[in-house]
Amino acid sequence: MTLQKKAILVALTTLIVAPASHGWGQIYKVIDGKDGVVFTDSPGVIGNTDSQSVEKIELEETNSATPIQARPPAASSANPSAESQTIEKPRVSIAAPANESTIAMGPGNFTVSASASPALTSGEQLILLMDGVPQGGAQSSGNWTIEGALRGPHDLVVQRTTSRGKVVASSEPVRVYVLRPSIIGR
Numbered sequence: 702m703t704l705q706k707k708a709i710l711v712a713l714t715t716l717i718v719a720p721a722s723h724g725w726g727q728i729y730k731v732i733d734g735k736d737g738v739v740f741t742d743s744p745g746v747i748g749n750t751d752s753q754s755v756e757k758i759e760l761e762e763t764n765s766a767t768p769i770q771a772r773p774p775a776a777s778s779a780n781p782s783a784e785s786q787t788i789e790k791p792r793v794s795i796a797a798p799a800n801e802s803t804i805a806m807g808p809g810n811f812t813v814s815a816s817a818s819p820a821l822t823s824g825e826q827l828i829l830l831m832d833g834v835p836q837g838g839a840q841s842s843g844n845w846t847i848e849g850a851l852r853g854p855h856d857l858v859v860q861r862t863t864s865r866g867k868v869v870a871s872s873e874p875v876r877v878y879v880l881r882p883s884i885i886g887r
């Protein structure tokens with residue numbers, strides 16, 4: 702950007718913003734062959750040439766608003782325990798089985814128990830995921846029975862959801878190992 706263009710930009714900003722914000726004077730757009738376009742409050746100051754044109758710029762009324770008064774801090778509560786109450790972030794955790802548990806030899810059946818804190822509100826539900834796949838439907842109790850889990854490691858996660866299915870909390874993953882008899886051909 703050339704020095705002349707920078708000067709015009711600064712003059713334009715100063716002449717349009719300042720008067721508009723303070724209700725000062727009139728603004729004119731002066732076009733001539735020598736200086737190009739100039740915005741000014743005195744069109745006669747710019748060098749007079751035969752090709753000069755002057756246009757009066759109509760400015761709209763400046764927006765303004767009355768400031769609002771800040772409210773004083775609320776008086777302290779007579780009940781100190783109410784002041785210490787905070788909104789608890791929704792959480793969910795798997796109580797059983799413990800992380801890195803081994804499900805003994807058998808058909809691969811086990812129970813998963815989870816707890817939610819604070820208690821589930823109306824419409825909230827829990828969903829058990831085993832290896833990322835939902836097990837059964839969403840429910841309000843935190844107990845599931847898994848039957849016939851395949852041999853090997855499985856990752857369990859419980860999600861806390863709203864009535865619209867939005868996940869608001871997830872448990873830490875718990876890994877279980879299922880041992881099942883295998884048939885080895887002779």
